[in-house]
């Protein structure tokens with residue numbers, strides 16, 4: 291797979307004079323703001339392309355799309371990087387199960403992901419970077435960490451000394467070990483110095499794919515992949531030197547709440563080991579999406595895929611609208627009723643926007659921007675829109691639909 295710049299076309303965004311308020315976000319490391327003069331560096335953990343994009347993915351990328359859009363609307367410059375984990379255990383397992391080769395599977399699913407994102411009007415990342423194209427970066431990063439004494443060998447595999455950063459754990463050590471075990475870690479491996487030490491480089495075994503490096507033939511661990519891709523593509527070629535002009539190297543590290551630990555914690559301490567600096571100013575996480583009262587997961591086989599909804603003829607605006615009804619940080623449930631209700635709401639808004647006389651819009655625009663600026667309060671935006679539709683249906687006049695349509699399109703990605 292190739293490194294891609296702006297992998298899918300971006301729609302044009304309008305600029306709004308009244309949109310001057312900074313964006314305040316609540317992250318796992320506290321509140322922080324994005325100001326109009328912020329040169330925003332945002333990294334969002336991408337997919338492992340062994341299956342299609344499900345609604346949990348869509349909800350996550352939609353959230354960072356709102357941050358991207360709002361930051362642009364207030365005039366900040368946005369640098370947004372996303373990775374593709376195109377070499378990992380689940381991908382190899384799925385390819386073996388389906389009797390296909392892992393590279394074609396990764397390419398096919400990444401292409402499908404890009405089409406889904408374009409249909410949902412998610413602005414494309416500036417850089418979309420497959421892990422397989424970063425072996426030299428990983429190699430350099432491991433060498434730098436070795437020089438600092440952060441690396442040791444177990445058999446032929448390289449491990450990172452998480453034990454040097456235990457005081458930074460967001461949870462107790464026992465809890466951390468339990469979660470690490472659940473989420474793909476190997477706390478019980480013999481020969482490790484500490485259960486939480488994480489894999490940096492896996493020596494080649496059997497006939498699995500591998501790459502030559504100064505650390506042997508093999509492939510990188512997951513956390514180091516995101517650490518180096520984010521730094522290289524947001525800071526530039528000299529990324530291992532850090533950036534002394536900033537207190538944290540990037541502004542946002544983002545992903546689903548299942549990445550808080552271990553993935554984002556591990557990436558952050560590896561970045562600190564490489565550069566001596568704090569990784570992100572804010573860690574922003576999105577809630578999980580369930581289906582009909584159950585957790586949505588590949589093991590339960592109840593994933594709802596975006597491409598399947600689109601193939602059934604569901605308007606992408608309806609999917610986007612339905613996902614925006616919940617707050618990004620909350621876990622939420624998906625159901626056919628939510629989709630049907632969103633369909634009805636979208637039709638009502640379209641009908642209201644097509645009238646010659648509509649309820650006042652100037653204040654509504656200001657209120658929508660204000661709600662978004664406060665940690666992306668989309669439920670409030672939806673309530674404001676509903677009141678406006680109701681007032682319009684009741685015959686209240688005095689507004690103009692042009693400005694409102696442009697705002698909904700630019701700020702929320704809703705092209706009615």
Ligand code: ZN
Nearest residue numbers: 335336516553
């Ligand atoms: Zn990641």
